[in-house]
Amino acid sequence: MIDGKLHIFTPEGVTLAVVPAGAARRGYAWFIDLIARAVIGFLCMFLLQLAMPGGAGTGMMMVVFFLIEWAYFIVLEVFFNGTSLGKRLTGLQVLREDGLPVGWRESVLRNLLREIDFLPFSYGIGLGFILLDKHARRLGDIVAGTVVVYRDKATVRPALPVVTPLPLPYALTPDEQRALLDLVERVRTVPAQRQTELGDLAEPLTGLKGEASLQRLFQYAAGLTGGKQA
């Protein structure tokens, strides 16, 4: 299947699929982080000026700036399961390429190399790498062996209408069975005209057209999965 997923092979002999995130979503995440860092910076500046005015406050401020510049992403990614604030809000997550959460080593590497990805301005090099790399990794990700993926949300499985199960007129391969089940689970989410059209396309299997064909497909699906009797 061509779906851009990154398949992780586990010692248990199964593959786990994660979806790498592209440049736009990562850009939004970065922008949110930029604002968050600015807010933190101003807040600290304000508090420090109140607490210790003069040179000492300025000195501590520079330490804070240093931490915001270099440590913000690293600390958040390590302690919050691969998410900075922006990644959390945009539903992204950094993982190691073997699917495990990032540790110090990976996070430090990928975030130090941000400097290079940022060149010549606003992630020029990083964007180039994201567009060219098949898993949309920027240079820092490639060197650190990490990948930014969509954080999986628990899926709500659609409820299927209860219909009388029917046997299939002829045997389908597992791939075809999966396509059929995928169709009946998702067909109700598309516009009505498109539903009719899809029903027409299934004519070779059902011998019917439009909505009637779809109903027949529901019955076949119920027969396939062994659903409850109507």
Added chain:
Amino acid sequence: MRQHQFESRHAALWQDIEQELASKQPSADLPVKYRALCNTLAVARQRGYSPSLVQRLDLLAINTHRLIYSAVGTQEHAFMRWVLRDFPRLVRAEWRVVALSLLVFYGLTLLVGLAVAWDHELAYSFMSPGQLANFEEMYRGGAHKLARRGSDDDVMMFGFYIMNNVSIGLRSFVGGLAFGVGALFFTAYNGAYFGVVAAWLSRDPATALNFWSFVITHSALEITGLLLASASGFKLGSALLLPGRRGRVAALRESAASILPMLLGAAMMIFLAAFFEGFWSARTDIPATAKFIVGGMLWLAVIAYFCLAGRKRAT
């Protein structure tokens, strides 16, 4: 087997694992359950069960995979072991890039310094007269405060040293990725800069004493730290230039992962140096002799640390 049969047969297992994932303390037989889960996932995929079921199992498997494999055995005294053994060993093992970095920095310092000492006019080709006069002003006279007025300014300069110097260290590592050019530039630039300033200020005995007593202590940590940082940058560059029998990306990954502890050690040294530079080096109530003694001892300690620490075999 029909999908519904399959689901009702294994529903208990899946729910069990979901609960384990939600609880903070997974039970000891989670790996057994996980293998069973992987089995059901593989079967569901192979038999073409509905994608939403496969997706659910996939997600369950990913989360359990993370939980099981990211558990790290507790390492006792990992940090101390790194300080006492692994860090100096790494620096010795990477002696080639460390030597390159030392050579570039001290070579240029010596070259430029001797040139300026031989002909003072040469200093003007590196820096503007205003800058040189500024340096002279800073270190002149008995009551040199290095442009500071009390402990408030000490803290400010401490903050500045951390922001500035540690950033330079990190940048020279990152710059190493550009085939080592970035690291080379930072090292060479700092070497030449230090050479000019040192030679210029050493002309006048008054400024010479103030200058050398100021730099001797923290430079042991700061210069060594900066040089180790650029050495780790050289390591990145060398992985790109001379990948050996590996692909360039593979070489880069391997080198980056292995050299990173050296960079972090270097950053820690520069960080420590900021304490000396902020709160010790600039104090005027300490006689220069005391500074030379402490600074000399620190230099010896740093050299001895990298030459000798961690040589004993682990028992």
